[in-house]
Amino acid sequence: ATGPVYNFAAGSGTMPGEVLCQAREELLERGRSGMSVMEMPFTGEAFQAIQRQAVQDLRELLDIPDHYQVLFLQGGASAQFALLPMNLLPRGGRADYLDSGYWSRKAMAEGGRYARIRVAASGAAYGYRCIPRQAEWQLDPDAGYCHITSNETVDGLAYSWLPDTGGVPLVADMTSDFLSRPLAIERYGVIYAGAQKNIGPAGLTVVIVRDDLLHSARPETPSVFNYRVQAESEGRFNTPLTYAIYLAGLVFRWLKRQGGLSAIAARNRRKSERLYEAIDASQRYVCRARQEDRSPMNVCFDLADASLTAEFLAQAQRRGLLHLQGHPARGGVRASLYNAMPEQGVDALIEFMRDFAA
Numbered sequence: 001a002t003g004p005v006y007n008f009a010a011g012s013g014t015m016p017g018e019v020l021c022q023a024r025e026e027l028l029e030r031g032r033s034g035m036s037v038m039e040m041p042f043t044g045e046a047f048q049a050i051q052r053q054a055v056q057d058l059r060e061l062l063d064i065p066d067h068y069q070v071l072f073l074q075g076g077a078s079a080q081f082a083l084l085p086m087n088l089l090p091r092g093g094r095a096d097y098l099d100s101g102y103w104s105r106k107a108m109a110e111g112g113r114y115a116r117i118r119v120a121a122s123g124a125a126y127g128y129r130c131i132p133r134q135a136e137w138q139l140d141p142d143a144g145y146c147h148i149t150s151n152e153t154v155d156g157l158a159y160s161w162l163p164d165t166g167g168v169p170l171v172a173d174m175t176s177d178f179l180s181r182p183l184a185i186e187r188y189g190v191i192y193a194g195a196q197k198n199i200g201p202a203g204l205t206v207v208i209v210r211d212d213l214l215h216s217a218r219p220e221t222p223s224v225f226n227y228r229v230q231a232e233s234e235g236r237f238n239t240p241l242t243y244a245i246y247l248a249g250l251v252f253r254w255l256k257r258q259g260g261l262s263a264i265a266a267r268n269r270r271k272s273e274r275l276y277e278a279i280d281a282s283q284r285y286v287c288r289a290r291q292e293d294r295s296p297m298n299v300c301f302d303l304a305d306a307s308l309t310a311e312f313l314a315q316a317q318r319r320g321l322l323h324l325q326g327h328p329a330r331g332g333v334r335a336s337l338y339n340a341m342p343e344q345g346v347d348a349l350i351e352f353m354r355d356f357a358a
């Protein structure tokens with residue numbers, strides 16, 4: 001391609017160019033520290049200031065109340081699939097899971113090794129084209145937590161509403177829509193997200209946990225993954241992901257410069273609505289997801305003539321529209337529109353889709 005290149009990958013996803021430029025500027029020396037952030041001892045004041053600022057900026061962006069801890073852990077969201085039951089439930093404890101697609105099933109498969117898991121409702125009967133409405137949910141009032149996947153990266157589904165789980169703590173895997181919109185944090189017990197979509201480099205994992213849930217970890221929980229231990233040591237029980245935390249901090253700053261999460265949410269809505277409209281307006285493209293459950297982050301669709309999918313992807317790539325193939329488990333096309341995807345990228349995709357259809 002000769003023009004600009006847009007990365008529609010689901011993860012790792014596209015990063016804000018400004019952030020990458022700043023990281024390049026500071027790669028060899030951050031401020032007057034005499035060294036790269038990568039070389040800073042995590043116990044030193046220079047790194048601790050970076051870490052404190054990142055936590056502070058995230059708290060401001062999401063309006064996180066004081067009785068929630070912000071942790072930057074390692075291992076990705078998949079590690080949390082096991083660490084949630086270890087941190088929140090006694091051995092043999094019970095948890096409810098909402099089965100809305102590929103990633104909730106992954107969370108259940110791993111969580112089920114450490115807990116007795118019940119499916120409160122499942123989208124399976126609907127072919128995962130929608131998220132079961134609250135009226136269909138059967139909740140266990142004695143469950144230790146109820147787990148949802150706020151955005152199904154593979155299936156292209158997202159909650160447009162907040163479930164009511166009564167007194168049972170709501171736990172959400174927000175890996176693919178974290179920081180895409182404001183949140184009512186106090187409705188959640190735990191929120192977790194892998195960083196590689198809207199935050200920064202893969203491996204870094206943000207966990208936001210309500211104080212009263214810090215004290216139920218099983219004794220055998222590894223200390224580095226014990227929410228209370230990490231909260232009490234301010235995330236420095238062992239060497240944290242120093243460079244990834246620095247990059248995440250740059251992204252948080254960038255988000256603030258964009259006007260915060262309300263502004264970002266409005267822009268994200270514009271981007272996805274425009275693309276869904278283009279899909280719906282054409283006979284050549286089909287989006288199977290129920291309208292109100294369509295993900296603003298991962299727009300999944302198919303070509304009406306599926307035999308043209310490979311050609312569609314090849315031509316898109318030649319136009320600089322990269323990584324549009326659907327997840328192998330689903331096929332078809334997937335355009336991931338994370339925060340850093342500019343509106344021009346969506347316009348370029350829509351223009352290509354019109355040309356291809358013609």
Ligand code: PMP
Pocket residue numbers: 010011075076077078079103149151152153154173174175176194195203
């Ligand atoms: N949950 C969701 C919703 C995801 O999209 C992903 C990654 N695509 C994961 C969990 C797994 O994340 P990780 O690779 O960081 O373990």
